[in-house]
Amino acid sequence: MQAKNISKAVALALTVVWAAGCSTTSQNTTEGAAGDTSTTSTTSTTTSSVSGNAMDQVKSLDNTFYFDFDQYTLKPEAVAALRGHAKYLASNPSAKVTLAGHADDRGTREYNIALGEKRAKAAARVLTINGVSSSQIEVISYGEEKPAVVGNNPSAWAQNRRAVLTY
Numbered sequence: 001m002q003a004k005n006i007s008k009a010v011a012l013a014l015t016v017v018w019a020a021g022c023s024t025t026s027q028n029t030t031e032g033a034a035g036d037t038s039t040t041s042t043t044s045t046t047t048s049s050v051s052g053n054a055m056d057q058v059k060s061l062d063n064t065f066y067f068d069f070d071q072y073t074l075k076p077e078a079v080a081a082l083r084g085h086a087k088y089l090a091s092n093p094s095a096k097v098t099l100a101g102h103a104d105d106r107g108t109r110e111y112n113i114a115l116g117e118k119r120a121k122a123a124a125r126v127l128t129i130n131g132v133s134s135s136q137i138e139v140i141s142y143g144e145e146k147p148a149v150v151g152n153n154p155s156a157w158a159q160n161r162r163a164v165l166t167y
Contacts (some may be wrong), residue, residue, distance in 0.1 A: 051068040058088045063165040065123060066158065069104075079126055083164060086130035098138045099123045100164045104157035105144040116141035119163040 063085070065078040074082070089095050101116030120139045128134055149156040 003034075054092070055086055057084065058167075061085055063153045065119075065165075067119055067161040067163070069073040069157070069161065070107075070115070071161075072115060072122050074122050074126065078123070081122055082126040082165075083130050086127045086132050089127060089136055090131035093133065093136065095167060096136050096138065097127070097164050098140060100146075100166070101139070101141040102111045102146060102148070102160055102164070103143050105152070106157065107144075107148065109143060112143035113141050114143075116143045116163075119161075123165065140151045 062081040062085045064076075065081070066076065067073075085097070087099065099120040101110035101118065103115045103119075103122030105112075107115070117139065120141060124134075124137050124139050127137055144160070147156070147160045148162065149159045151157075
């Protein structure tokens, strides 16, 4: 058990270092810490200091990132969207975001709160690696408390395993 945790920590650290070194390259870099499979929503609220062009770019980015069961590793498409958000946030230091982590209803309440936090923090790491000040980011975990879809089936569970970025 302890060896498994150590190997996960080493893999996470190496992935973060690799992602930081590649932060100015293509969109195919993964950020280690959460299992995000797709993105579907767009941001709807922004700060008033946004120019029209920057606003359009931010609105076109996904802001909901989905995870595999019991995972908190972001997939490449999630990292690409988060890099776009990071570019906007780094150039607009007064803008702030909230990253809310969620889990499906399997597992204990405490476990799901912790998993939701890990998912939100994984997204926050991508933002900070890409130049966003930590003071611009708030991380919240709702665990299983705010499901996107109510249901006890694989489809509902998949939609509830997410992190959501809001301005």
